[in-house]
Amino acid sequence: MAATLHDVARVAGVSFKTVSNVINNHPHVRDSTRARVEEAIAALGYRPNLTARSLRSGHTGAITLALPQLSLPYFAELADSVIEAAAKHGLVVLIEQTGADRGRELEVMASPRLKMSDGLIFSPLELGQEDVDLIKAEVPIVLLGERIFNSQSDHVTMQNVAAARAATEHLLSLGRTRIAVVGAHQGEVIGSAGLRLRGYREALAARNIPYDDGIVAYVRDWHRSNGAAAMHDLLDRGATFDAVFGLNDTLAQGAVRVLQEAGFRVPDDVAVIGFDDLDETRYSLPTLSTVDPGRGEIAETAIRLLMERIKNPDAGPPREVESAFRIVPRESTVGGQAPPRVRD
Amino acid sequence: MAATLHDVARVAGVSFKTVSNVINNHPHVRDSTRARVEEAIAALGYRPNLTARSLRSGHTGAITLALPQLSLPYFAELADSVIEAAAKHGLVVLIEQTGADRGRELEVMASPRLKMSDGLIFSPLELGQEDVDLIKAEVPIVLLGERIFNSQSDHVTMQNVAAARAATEHLLSLGRTRIAVVGAHQGEVIGSAGLRLRGYREALAARNIPYDDGIVAYVRDWHRSNGAAAMHDLLDRGATFDAVFGLNDTLAQGAVRVLQEAGFRVPDDVAVIGFDDLDETRYSLPTLSTVDPGRGEIAETAIRLLMERIKNPDAGPPREVESAFRIVPRESTVGGQAPPRVRD
DNA sequence: CTCCAATTTTACAACGTTGCATCCCAGTAT
DNA sequence: ATACTGGGATGCAACGTTGTAAAATTGGAG
Known part of the structure; x- marks a missing residue:
């Protein structure tokens, strides 16, 4: 004992x-x-005995991170960043996977388990703007992602529109004018897909290039296979384009694969840019140009906001914070035979 | 309130x-x-109030999973599996990242935070057999991985030797006889690299093929860049081979990349197999043949053993359990233009 | 109508910690 | 010599729950 x-x-x-x-x-x-x-x-x-201390003091020193699934690389890297940021403040992180399950997303906020932590960082995938009033729990929440704005919780997000616009401008600046999009969501306005498509359209509009729905490929999910299928779809329709904007890296990688199989050279025939700056994009063939959405900053900010709310739950109205982004040009747009970057 | x-x-x-x-x-x-x-x-x-319940009852309903880093795909997928398995038993998972830091690996077992959970699933990367006596904590431990055997804790591992042997036999059965290895660790006998190399040698020996150190490439870490560098090394030495066994998928993917850059066709000129069955291997170009080491089973078993120990801490001696494995043949060894497998 | 046994409810004491209030003591000011 | 000050140590209560034991209630048998 x-x-x-x-x-x-x-x-x-x-x-x-x-x-x-x-x-x-x-x-x-x-x-x-x-x-x-x-x-x-x-x-x-x-x-x-930390349990006794928690009971007495009313806080646990842990936070909950709720996300769809760790086997999706974006969320794995997000979790990594959040855990590191939390560790800097002496907090430990409890992870809940919600899958693509609306019920579990709601459950996370309602579960008594949540009280085993002092706050929740929540990245929903199924709940949307219409559920804004359901975003509440017995602990402070910091919302991540692009699905819900103007809730009663603090919110940290990336600059989807501006970053997508910059990504598109990157392709335009290389002289590409027929830029296909892989991964749009039918009818979506808010959400990552909707916002990034908007950035794309803004960039075109700024150069007076008409938007052509014929080179926009729609998908349901954002897995690599969907990127591949979307590119097959574009090719089958006989679409012509000299660049591709994959709305995330995984889609872009799927698209690159199909392009290469079909005999196109990347970037010579078709330049490709993704979005997320996944670690693995540094090692694909060719290395993938992408947008670094500021994942580290998002994690740090989320932790900071959450800690402030934990200390002082009703200090002021909910805050919306956007992280800085950065275009990362690699071989898939600018070519070159740079040796694989070694990171260790 | x-x-x-x-x-x-x-x-x-x-x-x-x-x-x-x-x-x-x-x-x-x-x-x-x-x-x-x-x-x-x-x-x-x-x-x-679960905190009060924990104090009174002496258990928390949470377990700790300590692993090197979630941004390494293998560990992200392991964490996914562990969280799912834990959820089935109503347990929640708290994740500690140890980095490649021996100090933090030791700290995880000593930290009072560990008592905020009922048990520890621990996948060390730095601690080794010589540290076997340091593997202890105030809660039951289930050890994962190949670095430490015969500790006082239960241990779940994959069949590295047998699986690597099967992977090698898969290449041999395709008529390949000069099988290069990417990712060996100098002087290692235990540990994933050592065990998998042993399986490779056993497969060769069974066919009376002499072991040739000239086609074994050594690395320090198992990142994609190391696989690429190792393959560069092999090519620079003028090594000749018709197949490659990457000791994990990430290494294999790095090797494939360099092979393709150098003008080799995979699998026509060189067949490549990896190890781990990462999700992404289904989507690379070509799709990567690999070994499914039974990650789901490992997670389930670890949770089961841990729960048994939590219920009954000193019931019998430590147990060693090995998961079943399976060769997954894909394009990088058997070729074919199978369309990318859609999984959703 | 009383008594016993079974069923239902309650009282009390933990679990290990921290906040508050108190108490004790030495040193200093009156 | 007495009162005051403040550092240093302590006792008690409370955080919200569950286990144990005892008390209260109920129903049926005599």
Whole structure:
């Protein structure tokens, strides 16, 4: 059985409260007493019981991160960033996978388990703007992603429109004018797909290039296979284009694969850019140009906002924060035989 | 402030212990009483305080998963599997990233935070056989991976030797006889690299093919860039081979990339097989043949063993369990223009 | 109508910690 | 010599829950 404050107190010959004072760096403890207590702590290998501390103090030192699925590379890297950011503040992260399941997304916010943590960072995939009023829980929430705006919670997101516009401009600046899109969502306006498509259209409009729905490929999901299927679809329709904007990296990689199979050279015949800056895009063939959406910054900001809310739950209205982005030009748009970048 | 048992009791007009009895499905509660209590619970939106329950009961309903890093695809998929398996048993998962840092691996086992969970599933990357005695904590541990055997903890691992042997035999059965290895670790005997290399050698020996160190490329880490560098190395040495066994998928993908750049056709000139069955191997060009090491089974088994230990900490000696594996032949060894497999 | 046994409800004490209030003591001011 | 000050240590209560044991209620048998 693990040692408690009482055990330490007995060994040190003081009251258990004094031991507690030592542990919490209470100011009024004589040096000699402190030393004696610390000796006893070491001798017994005492470790504070965090559950008891949580019960008493009302906070746990953990936060929950709810996301669709870790096997999707974007979310794995997001989780990595969030865990690192949380660790910097001494917080530990509990992960809930919601799948593509609306019920589980709602459940996460309602579950009593959530109270085992002090706050929730929530990246929904099924809930949308119409569910804005369902976004609430017994702990503060920081919302991630592009599906829900103007909720009662803080919200951290990437600059989808501006970044997509910049990605498109990157292709335009290389002299490409027929830019196909892979991964649009039929009828979507908000959400990553809708916003990125809007950025694409803005970039075209700024150069007076008409929007052509004939070179926009729609998909349901954003897996690599969908990118491949979409590109097959474009080719089958006989669409002509000299560049492709994959609305995320996975789609772009699927598209590149099909282009290469069909005999197109990337980037010579078709330049391709993705979105997300997944780690693996540095190693594909060719390396994939992409948009770094500021994942690290998103994680840091989410943690910071969440900690502020935890300290002070009703301090001011919900905040919306956008992270900085950056175009990452690689071989799939600018070519070159740069050796694979070594990162370790 | 959230409602407590006492609040519910006051509303229902019973003692707070009766409310507790209702919640815990105690047998002796009159139906009428139960109904009244449940009504009060609903009216107040009462949710049990899990922290208090944990303190009282001594267990938390959470487990810790310690792994190097989620941005490494293998570990992301492992985490996915573990979380799913845990969820089936009503357990929630807390993730600790240890990086490639020996200190943090030790810290995870020593940290008081570990007590916020009931057990630890631990996949070390730096600790090795010489540290076997350091594998202990205040909660039961299930060890994953190939770095430490015969510890005092239960251990779940893949059949590295047999699986690597099967992978090699797959290449041999296709008529390839000069099989290069990418990703060996200098001097390693235990550990994934050592064991998989042993399987490779066993397969060669069974066919009386001499082992040739000239077509074995050594690396330090198992990132894609290392696979690429290793293949560069092999080509620079003028090594001749008609197949490659990448000791994991990421290495294999790096190797494929360099082979293609160098003008080799995969699999016509060089057949390539990897190891891990990462999701992404289904979508690379060509799709990558690999070994499915039974990740789902590993996760399920780890959870099962851990739960048994949590219930009964000193029931019998530590157990070693090996998961079943399976060769997954894809285009990189058997060719073919199968369309990309759609999985959703 | 009383008594016993079974069923239902309650009271109390933990789990290990921290906040608050108190108490003790030495040193200093009156 | 007495009162005051403040550092240093302590005791008690509380956080919200569950296990144990005891009390209250009920129903049926005598």
